[in-house]
Amino acid sequence: MNNLLNAADIKEQVSLVDLLSRLGHEPVRRTGKELLYLSMLRESDTKPSFAVNEVLNVWFDHGSGKGGNIVDFGVAYWPMTSFIDVLHKIQSTVKQEIVPNHIRENARQRMPVKIPHYEIEDVKDMGNNAAIAWYIKDRGIGQIGQDKLKEVYYYVEDQKKLRKHFFAAGWQNELGGWEVRNRYFKGCLGHKAHTVIQGNAEKLVVFEGYLDYLSWMTENEESNASILVLNTLSLLEAGIRRAKAYPEIDLYFDRDKSGHKASLTFQASIPYAQDRSAIYDGFKDYNDRLKAGLRNAASVSFQPETEAVRRTSFSR
Numbered sequence: 001m002n003n004l005l006n007a008a009d010i011k012e013q014v015s016l017v018d019l020l021s022r023l024g025h026e027p028v029r030r031t032g033k034e035l036l037y038l039s040m041l042r043e044s045d046t047k048p049s050f051a052v053n054e055v056l057n058v059w060f061d062h063g064s065g066k067g068g069n070i071v072d073f074g075v076a077y078w079p080m081t082s083f084i085d086v087l088h089k090i091q092s093t094v095k096q097e098i099v100p101n102h103i104r105e106n107a108r109q110r111m112p113v114k115i116p117h118y119e120i121e122d123v124k125d126m127g128n129n130a131a132i133a134w135y136i137k138d139r140g141i142g143q144i145g146q147d148k149l150k151e152v153y154y155y156v157e158d159q160k161k162l163r164k165h166f167f168a169a170g171w172q173n174e175l176g177g178w179e180v181r182n183r184y185f186k187g188c189l190g191h192k193a194h195t196v197i198q199g200n201a202e203k204l205v206v207f208e209g210y211l212d213y214l215s216w217m218t219e220n221e222e223s224n225a226s227i228l229v230l231n232t233l234s235l236l237e238a239g240i241r242r243a244k245a246y247p248e249i250d251l252y253f254d255r256d257k258s259g260h261k262a263s264l265t266f267q268a269s270i271p272y273a274q275d276r277s278a279i280y281d282g283f284k285d286y287n288d289r290l291k292a293g294l295r296n297a298a299s300v301s302f303q304p305e306t307e308a309v310r311r312t313s314f315s316r
Contacts, residue, residue, distance in 0.1 A: 007071045007234070010087055014094055016057050016070045022093050023077075027052070034184070039063055041076050051184075055156060055164065058187045064256070065284065067186035068232060075234050079258050083234055118189045120178065121165075122153040132169050135183050140290040141214040144221075145169065148214055152180050154189060171195060171210055179210060179231055194235060194242075197227035204228055204246035206239065206273075208253045208262070208285070215286040216252060225250075236262050240269045249273040254285045 017035065020026075027035035028048040036048035039061050049062040060067030066076065074086040081089065126133065126146045136145035152170035155163045168180035170189075177190030195210055203225040207213040210229045217223075226246065230239050243249055243266075251266055253259035255277050263275045280289035 007087065010071055010090055011057070011069050014070055014090060015054075016052055016059060016073060017054055019070060019073075019090060019094055020052070022095075041066075053185065056185070056187060058185070060184070060186050065288075069187070071234065072232055075232075076258065079261065118154055118156055120152060120154045120189060123170075123178075124151040124153070126151060126169075129167060132167065132182065135181075136169055138183075138291075139211060139215075139287060140294050141211065141218065141287075144214045144217050148217070152178050152189070154178075154180075173231055181211065188231070192232055192235070194239060195227075195229040195231055199224045199226040201226065202246065203248040203250075204243055205250045206230070206243060206252065206266070208233065208259060209287075212252060212286040215290040218290060233258055233262050236265060240266055243273070244270060247272075250276045252276055252279075252286055255280065256284060259285075 017027075020037065020040075023040070025037055025040050027037050029036050031051075034051040034053055037050040037052065038048055039045040039050040041050065041061055042063050045063060050059065051062065052059045058067065058069050059073055070090065071087070074090050075083065078086050078089055126136075126149055129151050132151050133142075136142055136149060139145070149169045149171055151167060153165070153167045155165045157163050166185070168182040168185060170178045170180040172178055173188070173191075173193040173195045175191040175193035177188050177193060179188050179195070180186075204227075205213075205216070205223070205225045206228045207216070208230055210231065213227060213229050228239055228243065230236060249266075249270060249272065251263050251273055253262045253266075253275075259277070263277070267273050267275065280286050283289040283292060
């Protein structure tokens with residue numbers, strides 16, 4: 001077994017579709033660029049809602065609202081397993097030798113890279129794209145999103161140099177990577193990392209995802225607390241290390257198995273950290289609660305999805 005496995009090598013060299021097949025999961029049908037599966041992350045899924053984009057080598061589970069790359073899938077599929085053991089499980093399942101990137105880059109004949117090349121073409125302020133505007137309004141964060149999100153336009157180039165163009169709402173993490181979201185896709189362009197918003201040095205508020213932070217902001221616009229968005233639970237331990245500098249910590253993780261485990265892990269390291277997720281008890285996360293509240297508010301009038309927006313697939 002290769003003890004030098006790292007997540008970057010796994011993401012670049014292993015096919016998610018191949019991993020799923022070897023785990024006994026086959027697609028039910030294809031829709032456009034996506035393969036649809038019965039979700040293997042949730043019990044009793046009767047309607048195919050787990051989507052895999054073969055070109056991007058990423059997944060999105062519409063039932064839970066979560067997604068990511070092949071490593072994120074491994075973390076979700078084996079929730080009680082350590083991060084390094086998840087990497088080894090992926091390798092042993094696909095029975096594929098994973099060659100460290102530095103060796104591949106120095107080799108005369110480089111191994112084919114399955115994940116395509118991303119290129120960001122443009123980043124604009126919100127307000128130029130009707131489909132993106134509709135998406136953030138549907139998530140209940142229209143006004144906050146206008147100020148805190150960007151429109152990200154990018155293309156993916158495959159090994160045949162063919163380009164496909166996409167757009168999404170996005171925000172940057174601290175390594176300069178763009179976390180992007182639209183109705184059909186959830187992923188990261190560049191290196192995965194935390195998103196940090198510096199504020200009050202005495203208080204830190206921690207979120208699993210940025211859209212949950214924006215949902216919280218709709219009710220806490222006057223807060224000057226520092227913000228830490230993990231962007232993925234695989235960065236939980238790094239988040240705990242940096243959170244120790246703050247004397248007051250509030251946690252807003254998902255109210256599911258992985259979110260509950262993350263809260264317990266956080267509190268085991270920092271006992272004074274407070275789990276505040278009870279505020280959206282009965283919902284998966286803060287954004288689900290926000291959307292439900294907006295739907296139930298008699299005074300709220302939703303803009304219907306126009307036919308033009310409905311036809312877009314967030315690609316150009």
